[in-house]
Amino acid sequence: MYAFYSLLVYIFYTVFKKEEEEALGAAQGGASAQPGHVSMETRSRRKKDHTHRKERKKRGRGSRLSDSSSSSDSDGLSLSDEDDDDGGGGEVPDIPACTPLGAFLSFKQENEKRREVQVQLETAGKLMSESPLVAVMSHLLSFLEQYSHLQQLQQQADQYRVQLKRHRAQHRRQMKTLRTSYRQRLRDKNSVIDSLEEAITTQQYTPSTPGSNGECGADVPGAGAGAGLHRLVESLYGLQGEKSQLRGELRLLHSQLEQREQDRHSRVQVFQHQIDELKSCIEEREEELSRLRTASGATDSEKRVVCLSAENESLKQSLTVTQGLLQQLSVIPSQSSSVLIKENENLRSRVQQLESSLQQRADQLSHLERQSEQSEWRRGEEQRRREERVRELQLELDKERAKEPQVKIVTQTVEVESPATLRQLAEARERNEQLSEKLTNQNEKCRQLEEHIRKSDEFSCNLQHKIAAYEREISVLQEELLKEIGHLEEKKEEAVKAAATCSVEHFQSLQDQFFNLQKRLTALPPTLRTMKTDYASLRSQVRNFSDFYGAAITDAKKQISAAMREMSEANKDLLEKYRKEVALRRKYHEQLVELKGNIRVLCRVKPVLKEDQHEEGQSVVVTTDPNNESALSVLKGQGRSHNFELDRVFHPQATQEEVFQEIEPLVTSCIDGYHVCIFAYGQTGSGKTYTMEGSTENPGINQRALKHLFSEIEDRKDMWIYTVTVSSVEIYNEVLRDLLSKDGEKLDIKINPDGTGQLHVPGLRLIEVKSFQHIKKLLAQARRNRITFGTQMNQHSSRSHALLMITVLGTDLASGAKTTGKLNLVDLAGSERVWKSGAEGERLKEAQNINRSLLALGDVIQALRGKEKHIPFRNSRLTYLLQDSLGKGNKTAMVVQVSALESNVGETMCSLKFAERVCKVELGPAARKIQRGGGSHQCD
């Protein structure tokens, strides 16, 4: 079976290859142009893929991502072979073209280009798909398509991974810029604090001058100056409280900033963690993909194909052939692959949309993060400056506190030097007021700064919210992306599983077939050997047998020919004996018949003619026995049959000659001086006229009898002289008519006045005939003159009894003895049932007369049979006329005509029963009418 498939596939492959080459040659002006074109296109496509890949790699390098995961870029097994021009092609392991899979894939790619050219081979390709091997290869093809789809997905995953890395790098850059902006802000804050510090320094410088002056002028005591100093100290304490308050606030702000920084950091960590998770997820997918690629059914199938190819040369040939067939099969559009491609396109567009939206979100996020980092940095800087300023103010305050005893001394001094001190005090108060104003201004500035910090905090908070919202969006998008990837993975796994299962099943079945074939093949050699030995022995036997057979046949032939000779001799003897026996029996029978004077009764069965089949489907009820010429059986119906035993029965196919041969001896006896009567009896249409007269081509008893008479006369002419006279009459409605007379006058039967007592018909024409030709004319005339009409039973029914009376007067030349022989040949009118013949009027009268005369004949027969003294010959013209022939010492033969059809079974039974009665009639020994010397007498 497998060999058959292989042969079939090979034949198809050869045919299709040839047609394909012709088609390609016709379509592209040469068989060699197409492969080059295809390879060019393939190369250009490969180059495009390669350029795209290179760009991606450049981008990957540009981002300076040194993650270990970046090495996975080169993990994928791409369907598009890349050139190694740039030396970087080694990163992507190409499928070697020498492997079956590589050849298969390149074959497939070329086939995709040839599809349009090979449309005319679709029908043949469809036919080929019915082969199991082709089905397997189609499954392999679909599986490889799935595999290429998987590779595309992997490439997309790689792209996503690279994009994620790029996003991460961007985030890092943004974080860096945020940090720098934060530092910048801190620096700004420090500068603000420096400006405050300067202001405070200026404020300090102003009291230090009076202090130095006071030191100089301590000798000038004054009460106003002491109060001013006291207020100054109080204001300084107030300032110190305010500073400590500001410090607390700044600490609070600092802690808040730290908290926010921590939050931000934690968020960044969470985001980083999510990115890592995504990365690990992608890596897992990659691993899974690689695992699937290395351990999935495709590789197994491929390995199995290779193993199978290696195991069996025939399978290898089939695989090669199948590769060729793939060209044909590739033109068959795969609905599933087209759907997958469509889905893949949709997914690609969807992924692109998601990528673009993700890119936008990432850009916005980076921008916001940058702003946030800047604001945070500024706030940090400001806080730092404020802290430093507070610290310095604290130091100033401590210094001022440390100077307090001098002030008291100065105050005492002022009390002593009152006018100068008062003036200084006034000046100090003025300065104090100025400082107060400055402090107020500083406070205002601090408030403004605080307000600014608050606003920046709010802005930062808003930014954090936005970042959180964007992160949520990113997470949602990531989830969607993961879902899509998962969905694609599931589809891919399903497709891979289905293809793998299918291919495994088909390979299993192929393997089973292969193993079965192997088993058969292994079982075949011993069988073949035994067959060979058997054949050799048989051959030798046959060779010997031919000699043996020839000798045996020769012996057998000899034996058979000897046996046949013996048999034929014995048969000849037997046949001779049989013939003699039959002749003897016949002779004895005839002698017996002659002695008894029985009427010989013959029966002739009419063949079934077309015109007799008035009713369709009539069965034949009369059967003859081929082994018994005297038996006849009539099936009466309901399974009952009646057997008749007559002198001779003629089957339907009996010829006129056969019938006459039976009559011939009687005809001969006529020449010898006997009175012979032969009459035909039977129902109308049963063949009486046919038997007696016959047709021109096939004459009946009348012609044959006369012919025989003349031949006998001719034979005896040396010894006897014969005179033959002929007369013919018909009895129609009990009226005698001369059939040889032209006027057809009526005749009467009378006793001959010569005293012989014989019947005499005055006026009847007696025509002496010299030749057979003469008698033929007379017979034709008589036939013409006979009255016939058409009835339902016979279109040319004879409505009269016709008598051909032949008188043969013979003179023995030697003795002078005279013989008078008479031959009455009677064709009786048909016995018929009036209702059946449809007779009416004149025909009815005819029928009644016919039946009456036949009844009279029956009465005569009955009387003769009963050997009654009175025979009623005179009851009818017919019996009266036949008195000479039917009476004692005459030879009589009756031919009973019967129909074999079921519809005539009643008439047939009547006729045969009448024949049976006639059979038993004993006329006594026949007497020869001879005149010797002077007197005539009868001799037995």
Ligand SMILES: Nc1ncnc2c1ncn2[C@@H]1O[C@H](COP(=O)(O)OP(=O)(O)OP(=O)(O)O)[C@@H](O)[C@H]1O
């Ligand atoms: N043995 C036969 N072979 C062929 N045809 C026959 C045979 N016997 C009778 N026929 C045909 O049957 C038809 C009727 O036969 P035929 O006229 O001799 O019947 P019949 O007994 O004389 O009838 P009827 O009493 O009405 O005159 C004729 O056409 C005749 O040719």
